[in-house]
Amino acid sequence: MSTTSIPDPPSWWYLRGWCILQGLKGFESSTLTEKDVPRKDMRGKWVIITGANNGIGFEAAKTFAAWGANIIMACREPPEWETHPSEAVEHCLDLAKSAGHSSIIEWWPINMTVLASVDEFAERWLATGRALDILCNNAGMAPYNSDETMTKDGFQIVHQVNFLSHTLLTFRILESLARSAEPRIVCTTSNLHFFGKMEFEIENLPVPKQKGPYERNKLYYQIWITEMNRRLVSSEKYRHITINGIHPGYVNSGIWNFSGTNQGTWQETIFRLLAGYLTITTEQGSFAIVNAATSAEFGPNPEVQGRGEPGAKGGGNYINRIWKAVPMPFVDDAGTRLRIWKGLPRS
Template identity: 55%
Template structure:
């Protein structure tokens, strides 16, 4: 007999049983994974038909999020660019809206809708407001791309806390996307084959799993923005795997697919690190030069998001997921 739809939307009712156990790889292996692509790399993702589908991409005014948005627009998707009001040095989301609309028109998708909705991941109130606005539309959400992120604290501070009291890198890269995803689950569940794509990193292998210091108050989880970045990528990877397990165990969410993608060593603004100290400043210059010399382009990095969002290989498993 087929499973009956559950009336309990609380995923916390699914018990956690899996142990946390993995062999920590060497730093050499991690960096080899990060540098697999080069400036000469040119991969592709097969074209997809996204006409009539709704896609939300956080952090889509720059870098790989922007490139993914433009490509999805060319495939006919209806897009919500979920971005904050950026500082002057960054591309304004309204310009990316224009770029996406142009890509859609060139591809013959004049009816595709592209909008910018403000989402500041440094504010949980902003995340709540964004989700409430979306849910009021009553639309089914086909693809959610949790992509926004920062690589260091503002002003090079060791710890910078948001108004919500959380370390800012941890909140922007991880906590806000957890909230965003959980709030939007009912909308995702209303789509026939929904997907959640989370931008992670192979640097999660360098993260410190210290639940006793989840918010970086005891110094157990590192003492720099770069370490916090690695930590929250580890938390993100663990969370998305556990989220998929719980979704599979909950009938009304079983058809949702969750993917974590590592885009590679991409030459984007994520390497514009703000750290104090002359020695650290030298390291940052080296990292930025290396990104320019060796890093792949944002367009190539965006293929990881696109693959997770549309490819058959990264889609639902017919043996365990129901349409």
Template identity: 30%
Template sequence: MSSDWTPSEMGSQAGNTVVVTGANSGIGFEATAAFAAAGAHVVMACRSTDRGRNAKREIEQEYPGASLTVHELDLGDLDSVERFADWYRAEYDALNVLANNAGVMAIPRSETADGFETQFGVNHLGHAALTAYLLPVLRRTNGEARVVTQSSGVHERGRIDFDDLQSEHDYDKWDAYARSKLANVLFAYELDRRLRAAGASVTSVACHPGYAATNLQLRGPEAEGSRLRVLAMKAANVLVAQSAEQGAWPLLYAATEPDIDGGEYVGPTGLFDMRGHPGTQQSSDRSYSEDTARRLWTVSEELTGVSFDLPEP
């Protein structure tokens, strides 16, 4: 379903509290600025608090009344995820939107502090654990709360290989990225099904930004030391991509649009679903496999040691 929606239609977010992971740059930064401009209090969950504070100052210069808090969150370290959640639960009684946005893309194989392949560990497992820890706050929030999980159109090439989830036997950086992004969609849909089964006033939505010009595309080539690929990515960002600001529109739409029921997939509805105004659309056939989603849910709880207090659908 297409639309001509822009953030000007978000309406007031005054009184709402939002957590945005990866809030210091790219889409996370733009989403944070938009939420703050609409009156929300935004917790900027950042791996680097120095970069987070710099981003906070930049937003405050543009929106002097912005209500922002920066706190450390390293999604590649489950101890850091737990510390962030403990801090949040001690400081806040409500959470209207959890934006699981941060991520890494197409990097050489490495491992998180807990021994997970980094793309799967950061993009999926870290966010799954964070969501589980914050779910009690989401559930006690007055009115409807939402969990929005950022995926990618690349999820369409993803496959969940339960025999090699950590890509220990066969690693391709793009296959690993696609797997992590497919896991994001499977997780978002399964979370929504379980929330419905629990009768919770929390909904779960997946989204993707299309092709947006951010630093995310540069990290893989930079990690490989490929100056040529860095230059190619920069050129593509200039010639093909939409802005990071527009790339944040699907996340903002998924988080605030009243017609979103949960269990939906939001992305740009323009050229090849890479740019344009946000709307609901179909994700890959594999993303709708409830059997795969249930198995991934169980394995994710086992790997992280963090469990959701939710019934099976």
């Protein structure tokens, strides 16, 4: 199958150097506290978090539970080395009860490697008739040991789990989000999007090749977030929905436990060695999700969306932990955004 690559501009070495510099900013490891991400009253709010039984998703769910939110933990049946969703639910219920809340917290199965499973989850949610306040598109898998694996839907597995299934879920439950007063969508992207290359398959369908799918789909994801935001604010019905992409930091979480054993590729060995020196905890990483989901700074921009607090940044941002950052220049190119958009699966 033929491909079309977007060539680098004449200042190739400058752009590469700039990308490396921006990517390295993702290793920022200062310790955040409640002062940086203050407690919010989330009683009565409904939150969906994909991948909520492990890593930063679980830590974010714990915070939302302690703050009084109702939570749907959207998770697969996990491997044995991860916390089972049923145990995660019980833990969050205990936190909510200890804080004096009578929250509803449930595990609803979803398999991001199967688009039909995403559809089934969305239908189940829509059948409740509830308005959704926060959607956290967080589930993900690591880049190695899976480069050549394809899903039964015909997509490279990392690309589908980390990107395509989340865009499908977002589209399917958009009506529910629209019924909330100030809904937010938080998408877990990565600083590694600075190392992604733009390549498109025939008919403009973006499918990463066998090498580098993780960096590439994180780049596609951030581009999609920017275009999605542009379309939301251009619509009277959806203008009040705020969507942002977050890099949680270099987190020592289960996503890097590719095989579930102490054996693995040389990449896995390197990540494990670095983890003891450069990473932040899953709790620290979860602040990125919580901040984007609740802070006034990344809430709706009143000048654009007709509601929100003065000075709020609104949507379409790339957030490095809790700070707005500059994304790859591709996100500002309307033609590139359109090509990414047109290639997405829809319900």
